[in-house]
Amino acid sequence: MKPDIYTQVGSIRLERPTMLASGILGISLDVFARLYQAGAGALVTKSLSKEPWEGYVNPTVIGVEAGYLNAVGLSNPGAPYFAKMISSNKTIPIIVSLVGSVEEDFTFMIKQFEDAKILGYELNLSCPHVEKVGLEVGDDPELVKKIVKSVKSKSKVPVIAKVGLGSSDYLDTVQAACEAGIDAITAINTLRAMAIDVETARPILSNKIGGLSGPAIKPIAVRCVYEISSKFNIPIIGCGGISDWKDAIEFIFAGSSAVQIGSVIGEKWIGVFSEINDGISKYMEKKRFSKISEMVGIAKRF
Amino acid sequence: MQRDFDKPTMVKIEKVIEETPTVRTLVFSDDVLSAVLPGQFAMVWIPGVNELPMSVMVYLEKGRAAFTIRKRGVASTSLYEVKVGEYIGVRGPYGNSFAIRQGNLLLVGGGTGLVPLMRLLTFLKKNDNVTVLIGSNTKKEVFFEKMANQILANNKHQVIVTTEDGSYGTAGVVTDVMEKLIFEKKFDAVYTCGPEKMMYKVVQLASSKKIFVQASLERMMKCGIGICGSCCIKEELVCHDGTVFDGKYLLSNKEFGYTHRNKSGIIENY
Numbered sequence: 001m002k003p004d005i006y007t008q009v010g011s012i013r014l015e016r017p018t019m020l021a022s023g024i025l026g027i028s029l030d031v032f033a034r035l036y037q038a039g040a041g042a043l044v045t046k047s048l049s050k051e052p053w054e055g056y057v058n059p060t061v062i063g064v065e066a067g068y069l070n071a072v073g074l075s076n077p078g079a080p081y082f083a084k085m086i087s088s089n090k091t092i093p094i095i096v097s098l099v100g101s102v103e104e105d106f107t108f109m110i111k112q113f114e115d116a117k118i119l120g121y122e123l124n125l126s127c128p129h130v131e132k133v134g135l136e137v138g139d140d141p142e143l144v145k146k147i148v149k150s151v152k153s154k155s156k157v158p159v160i161a162k163v164g165l166g167s168s169d170y171l172d173t174v175q176a177a178c179e180a181g182i183d184a185i186t187a188i189n190t191l192r193a194m195a196i197d198v199e200t201a202r203p204i205l206s207n208k209i210g211g212l213s214g215p216a217i218k219p220i221a222v223r224c225v226y227e228i229s230s231k232f233n234i235p236i237i238g239c240g241g242i243s244d245w246k247d248a249i250e251f252i253f254a255g256s257s258a259v260q261i262g263s264v265i266g267e268k269w270i271g272v273f274s275e276i277n278d279g280i281s282k283y284m285e286k287k288r289f290s291k292i293s294e295m296v297g298i299a300k301r302f
Numbered sequence: 303m304q305r306d307f308d309k310p311t312m313v314k315i316e317k318v319i320e321e322t323p324t325v326r327t328l329v330f331s332d333d334v335l336s337a338v339l340p341g342q343f344a345m346v347w348i349p350g351v352n353e354l355p356m357s358v359m360v361y362l363e364k365g366r367a368a369f370t371i372r373k374r375g376v377a378s379t380s381l382y383e384v385k386v387g388e389y390i391g392v393r394g395p396y397g398n399s400f401a402i403r404q405g406n407l408l409l410v411g412g413g414t415g416l417v418p419l420m421r422l423l424t425f426l427k428k429n430d431n432v433t434v435l436i437g438s439n440t441k442k443e444v445f446f447e448k449m450a451n452q453i454l455a456n457n458k459h460q461v462i463v464t465t466e467d468g469s470y471g472t473a474g475v476v477t478d479v480m481e482k483l484i485f486e487k488k489f490d491a492v493y494t495c496g497p498e499k500m501m502y503k504v505v506q507l508a509s510s511k512k513i514f515v516q517a518s519l520e521r522m523m524k525c526g527i528g529i530c531g532s533c534c535i536k537e538e539l540v541c542h543d544g545t546v547f548d549g550k551y552l553l554s555n556k557e558f559g560y561t562h563r564n565k566s567g568i569i570e571n572y
């Protein structure tokens with residue numbers, strides 16, 4: 001019998017373990033429908049803010065050694081516009097990514113999605129801190145706690161917190177989110193990085209510094225998932241540099257219940273979802289696993 | 303060293319050609335971009351200013367390529383003003399290309415939309431009978447007429463220029479001329495690039511006569527490689543699935559000819 005590759009992230013059930021990562025192709029319901037058809041188990045939207053953001057000037061995305069560097073500047077059409085766009089959704093498993101710097105931002109945004117059919121929210125904590133310049137929301141565990149508590153009290157659907165490696169210990173962020181009642185953690189966001197052109201001595205991205213994604217960050221992301229799953233009893237979604245089914249299995253063994261796919265789409269295009277799903281299924285058959293949950297975190301027993 | 307296609311490669315501008323008072327062609331040497339397929343584009347970095355998608359223009363000399371830019375806003379104007387000896391960054395080529403048919407071919411271009419069509423001309427066969435329609439507002443903004451005749455020197459061909467103010471060639475808009483042409487003569491394929499309203503009309507006209515037609519689209523582009531989503535038109539990503547689409551598909555896409563997305567991803571009317 002073919003193994004079933006459904007997975008459970010806390011109370012969120014996914015028919016397939018491969019999700020679309022936030023910010024990747026995520027601004028249109030039509031594109032979501034196409035990616036769902038292509039095999040994605042859930043679609044995380046671009047991070048949405050209260051108001052539309054234009055983002056930074058190009059260059060905003062460039063290739064670097066083993067990955068991409070991006071400083072899109074969280075460009076997005078804003079939560080109200082987006083909520084209207086997905087209001088006709090019935091069947092597509094959408095997770096809405098939200099970005100904000102104070103509780104009120106989130107309260108406003110959640111109100112927009114009250115009647116929408118969505119699986120849950122993912123809070124992007126890598127948003128600039130309004131009071132503490134240079135820091136991100138995720139660097140301030142007290143603020144994280146406040147935001148998560150507030151969102152949890154208003155949301156009817158599960159809430160996931162997405163962490164990155166900011167300026168403070170990311171495990172403190174995870175702890176704060178867990179204490180405030182978060183339903184799951186996505187790890188990790190991009191890592192701060194840059195590239196400089198040697199002909200002109202100029203930083204290439206218009207924002208100079210951006211976020212590194214792709215294979216270059218995979219071992220770091222695996223380590224983070226492993227650490228979080230070792231320390232906390234919380235469902236984890238692994239993300240960072242996943243390119244094939246082996247990478248996905250590696251994240252599952254480290255402790256993730258599902259994975260998010262981003263940069264690899266730039267190389268393999270959207271067939272990568274079914275490629276990874278099939279690979280996981282074949283591997284499970286060969287190794288005689290019948291459910292994904294049997295594999296989650298098993299690397300921790302050594 | 304292997305070239306990283308997604309990181310800007312710096313190229314030096316070797317020659318600048320004044321095409322019209324608002325259009326210039328910048329020529330440079332690059333083996334990769336000199337050999338792209340018709341319809342493909344590059345992301346062009348103007349250091350310190352911006353990065354814009356640009357169709358890769360042909361330059362009829364091995365190993366060289368070009369961009370032809372119309373100055374509009376800040377970014378295009380600073381690219382337009384790049385001088386000989388200065389550097390720009392290029393990454394790509396990206397996107398698909400025109401499907402090359404044979405026989406009686408009709409190319410309809412407006413403004414810098416002529417760029418991918420000029421490259422397409424270099425891919426046509428000796429036996430093709432080629433008609434090129436060039437649309438412009440006025441005489442002094444006409445460009446690539448000579449270039450088209452030059453590339454097609456060994457083909458049975460015809461280059462027709464239309465100007466809206468009637469100062470040169472046929473007075474009127476290209477699509478009116480096209481309408482007449484397709485009633486007089488049988489065409490095997492139509493290719494178009496230019497303002498979207500124009501392309502919409504071209505696709506409609508060709509389809510009404512059941513002629514195979516393709517159009518090359520423009521959208522807001524950030525990554526050029528199919529990950530950021532900014533170039534979407536319905537479920538298609540113009541940078542990856544396009545820029546060239548079949549007319550048959552385009553007529554079923556409700557955004558074509560009507561709307562595009564702005565920088566934040568909000569749909570706006572043309």
Ligand SMILES: Cc1cc2nc3c(=O)[nH]c(=O)nc-3n(C[C@H](O)[C@H](O)[C@H](O)COP(=O)(O)OP(=O)(O)OC[C@H]3O[C@@H](n4cnc5c(N)ncnc54)[C@H](O)[C@@H]3O)c2cc1C
Pocket residue numbers: 057058343352353354355356357358369370371372373374375376377378379414417519520521522523524545
């Ligand atoms: C595939 C493709 C091929 C193209 N080929 C050519 C060509 O050969 N010649 C030519 O002259 N033009 C071409 N364009 C159009 C060109 O990319 C610009 O859209 C145009 O030059 C207008 O730029 P602007 O600076 O005048 O911007 P404005 O119209 O003033 O817009 C303001 C700002 O918006 C941003 N912006 C505008 N257009 C784009 C875009 N398409 N992608 C990302 N950001 C954008 C820039 O930050 C710009 O400064 C092409 C576009 C595409 C998508």
Ligand SMILES: Cc1cc2nc3c(=O)[nH]c(=O)nc-3n(C[C@H](O)[C@H](O)[C@H](O)COP(=O)(O)O)c2cc1C
Pocket residue numbers: 021022023024046047061068070072074097124162188189190212213214215217239240241242260261262263264529530
């Ligand atoms: C172009 C681009 C845009 C992104 N935008 C967002 C975003 O809006 N919100 C977010 O939480 N993460 C964003 N990310 C990060 C990804 O969701 C993901 O965490 C990261 O890219 C690592 O995964 P990958 O290596 O599979 O791409 C973006 C990444 C890229 C490459």
Ligand code: FES
Pocket residue numbers: 522523524525526527528529530531532533534539540541542
């Ligand atoms: S420009 Fe980024 S997906 Fe097309």
